[in-house]
Amino acid sequence: MxxxxxxxxxxxxxxxxxxxxxxxxxxxxxxxxxxxxxxxxxxxxxxxxxxxxxxxxxxxxxxxxxxxxxxxxxxxxxxxxxxxxxxxxxxxxxxxxxxxxxxxxxxxxxxxxxxxxxxxxxxxxxxxxxxxxxxxxxxxxxxxxxxxxxxxxxxxxxxxxxxxxxxxxxGAHDCGDGTMIGERHDPETHLIPLALDAALGRVDKFALFGDDYPTADGSCVRDxxxxxxxxxxxxxxxxxxxxxxxxxxxxGNGIGFSNLQVIEAIREVTGAEFEVGIAPRRPGDPATLYASSERAHRELGWTPEYPDILDIVRDAWQFHQQPR
CATH class of the missing domain: 3.40.50.720 (NAD(P)-binding Rossmann-like Domain)
Incomplete structure (x- = not known):
């Protein structure tokens, strides 16, 4: 086509x-x-x-x-x-x-x-x-x-x-030819690439937007x-x-990970300690979102192959270390 x-x-x-x-x-x-x-x-x-x-x-x-x-x-x-x-x-x-x-x-x-x-x-x-x-x-x-x-x-x-x-x-997509496609937003607003910048020392500290949500650890939960x-x-x-x-x-994967859980996964994958500063909540951020993708599985035959947050972070980390 x-x-x-x-x-x-x-x-x-x-x-x-x-x-x-x-x-x-x-x-x-x-x-x-x-x-x-x-x-x-x-x-x-x-x-x-x-x-x-x-x-x-x-x-x-x-x-x-x-x-x-x-x-x-x-x-x-x-x-x-x-x-x-x-x-x-x-x-x-x-x-x-x-x-x-x-x-x-x-x-x-x-x-x-x-x-x-x-x-x-x-x-x-x-x-x-x-x-x-x-x-x-x-x-x-x-x-x-x-x-x-x-x-x-x-x-x-x-x-x-x-x-x-x-x-x-x-994460990042392995094209199979030695190249990867990853996040290059300008400005960057997503948690994983911003935290990876902190792990690489590109920024002084990572800003966590809100620690007082009605969740188990006070941070937003996402799929x-x-x-x-x-x-x-x-x-x-x-x-x-x-x-x-x-x-x-x-x-989605049907699994919710809190922002603090993702930060810990990033620390585990990178082996880096970095400062996390608490910033005010961003307007328009719901506390918890995660999905059922049963309809996509049933009607499209789609099932996630990489649901583990550590796998997602590892691929993002591999891409993020490349020269900008």
Missing amino acids: KLLVTGGAGFVGATVTRMLLDACHEVVVVDDLSRNDDRQIPDGAAFVRLRVQDIAEILVPDAGFDAVLHFAGLIAAGESMHHPEWHWDNNTRASLALLDAMRTAGVGKLVFSSTAAVYGEPAELPLVETSPTNPVNTYGDTKLAVDRAITTYTRAFEFGAISLRYFNVA YIHITDLARAHLLALEAIHPGEHKVYNL
Whole structure:
């Protein structure tokens, strides 16, 4: 198939692009490089530097695309509370432009990068796809709005789509040729790469945002999923799209690790001691999130192969030690 991948310079987008190329698909990557550079775009993919808001410039009827995998967007929940306008533009407005361009071009298959943030503070755990959606941050609001828009498009235009709701994606993907794809966010907001910076002495101390949550050790609890497992689910989803249907799947391990547990795993893997400073809670951070991915297992045949937090941290550590 000829596939359009938006946000293909990012951590998840680049990993999925690598897997699509390995599966002999033709891939065109679109990214504006506003939060990444082009170093991780895999060889073999065509690259167009473009904002998704302007996607109609290349997504035209005679371009020959069979499907779109949409990763482009802003992901920092804390930032979304201070700059909601950035997230509504880059996540929601851009996605609506993409949906309209797909309709005009006659491209009827979409895999959408959604998020666990649509659920907000859960009433019960683990979270399932039918759990109430009540985001507590603007990031989750923008992604939920896109999910709802996709549903209406599938009803109106015989459009087919699958939304994959990620929990905390981490680790690094081994490409099998001596290279790895890992996290290179700018700015970096994720716990594991920030703590690995502290382990390497790149920063003086690691900031833990909040130690007074209603959890066993007072720190947030999250479901961590290995990037390789997450990326593999996108190829399965691509083959499972049906016209007129919008399916939603959670992608997680079903295991919750607290921030302090992850820090201890990082200390064990790296052998480094580093200072942890307590910072105020970030607005929009739920206390506990972890998933049931039973639907993805049942309907897509997807099962995580790397659920151990130590394996996730080891791969992230291997990547993180590489020159920047």
